[in-house]
Amino acid sequence: MLALVITESVVIVLLAVLVAGLLRSHADILRALHSLGAGVGDPAAPLDPPATARPVSIGPPLPPERRASSVHDVSGVTPDGDALAVTVGRGRTLLAFLSSGCTTCGAFWSAFADPAIRRQLPGVRMVVVTKGPDLESPPEIRRRSARVPVLMSSEAWNNYEVPGSPFFVLVDGGQGRRIGEGVANTFDQVADLVRRAEGDAPQPADRSGSGGAGSSINLDGPARESANDAELRRAGILPGDPSLYPRSLADVFADPPPGTPGTGRPA
Amino acid sequence: MATLRAHGIVAPLPAGFEGRIFQRTPGPHGDVPRTVAQFATFPLPDEVGDFGGGGVTVMGPTDIFCTLFEFGPESLGAARFARSGAPSDLTPADFRTTVLRRGLAGQSGTQWFFTASGRPFTFYAVLGANALAARLVPRVNELLAGLQIGGPVPSTPGTPWS
Numbered sequence: 564m565l566a567l568v569i570t571e572s573v574v575i576v577l578l579a580v581l582v583a584g585l586l587r588s589h590a591d592i593l594r595a596l597h598s599l600g601a602g603v604g605d606p607a608a609p610l611d612p613p614a615t616a617r618p619v620s621i622g623p624p625l626p627p628e629r630r631a632s633s634v635h636d637v638s639g640v641t642p643d644g645d646a647l648a649v650t651v652g653r654g655r656t657l658l659a660f661l662s663s664g665c666t667t668c669g670a671f672w673s674a675f676a677d678p679a680i681r682r683q684l685p686g687v688r689m690v691v692v693t694k695g696p697d698l699e700s701p702p703e704i705r706r707r708s709a710r711v712p713v714l715m716s717s718e719a720w721n722n723y724e725v726p727g728s729p730f731f732v733l734v735d736g737g738q739g740r741r742i743g744e745g746v747a748n749t750f751d752q753v754a755d756l757v758r759r760a761e762g763d764a765p766q767p768a769d770r771s772g773s774g775g776a777g778s779s780i781n782l783d784g785p786a787r788e789s790a791n792d793a794e795l796r797r798a799g800i801l802p803g804d805p806s807l808y809p810r811s812l813a814d815v816f817a818d819p820p821p822g823t824p825g826t827g828r829p830a
Numbered sequence: 831m832a833t834l835r836a837h838g839i840v841a842p843l844p845a846g847f848e849g850r851i852f853q854r855t856p857g858p859h860g861d862v863p864r865t866v867a868q869f870a871t872f873p874l875p876d877e878v879g880d881f882g883g884g885g886v887t888v889m890g891p892t893d894i895f896c897t898l899f900e901f902g903p904e905s906l907g908a909a910r911f912a913r914s915g916a917p918s919d920l921t922p923a924d925f926r927t928t929v930l931r932r933g934l935a936g937q938s939g940t941q942w943f944f945t946a947s948g949r950p951f952t953f954y955a956v957l958g959a960n961a962l963a964a965r966l967v968p969r970v971n972e973l974l975a976g977l978q979i980g981g982p983v984p985s986t987p988g989t990p991w992s
Contacts, residue, residue, distance in 0.1 A: 638832035645852035646836035648843055688873050
């Protein structure tokens, strides 16, 4: 009988030690989870403030929202080392962002050297803007001898968010905003872009800001995008409309010149 | 505010001004390149004379045209260039309808000869309307206040690309 009692006591002690060990191990696990932020805490305690959501970076940062209508005076140096500053605050100014390296730009350098071609855009001041001397070759630019002001300024490329060359921006100084911008392969296309922009430009009576063609004037960023979306909806152009997805230059230009890539028209 | 810097001249441009600082190509007789700085509150035509020819004819009444023209070293010491430093604090009385290279009705001008940093210059300014001189002259003074002229510098055209 005595032996039975002793054995039972030993078993009870061993079980007690085992339970204590399990409880300690469980406490260690809970402590570790809590330190990792997964702890459940004390249910009776007041709720912790919600953790601040932080974005996860999974790649290079995206460029900021394009501010497609803001305008900036342009200043820099000429290929000859002179200084030049052009204000865009009056009249209409066509800024042609060109470079010495792009093949397509060659036709534009020739066009800007030809007064007859430049006369296609009467009343529009033309200025060629290349990147600054740190990123472009002044002798190469000087060799092209355009007969319009040529200004070298990387700052201007940044200000106008130029994605590449050739790129054209038409500024209306009276409205203090860009009224057109885009790419082109020939000067005729540039002239067409300018004429379209001038045709689309709102008349003074449209500038009420209560809708209509002038509703996006002086708006930038998301507000401008929303205004443009509303304008498209009013015109019956809804998301997915085929006109929003041109597949060739023929879809963009009413009468592209022969030989224009993407038009299927022979030269 | 854009700042023009070239050929030893630094010119911060007041709001609404554009400008250029350049050197005329030397003539066939071994002339020294002349540094010219032009400033205007209207789009400067591509081809404009040193003293505004071809430019002052397109000015509006509220416009201003200014030019800073450097003479050759042979002019140093001449009585005409005895004044030291560019003019400043001009007044409407300094502008006259008779001081115009091209006498256009309503316009007025002023011209000053001086020497700065060992370089002889003339400063010539035209107001689009003399009747608005009280309003326009302070803008000319604002331009002059920021003007800095350094010592003679060699001609820079053809500076190699680095």
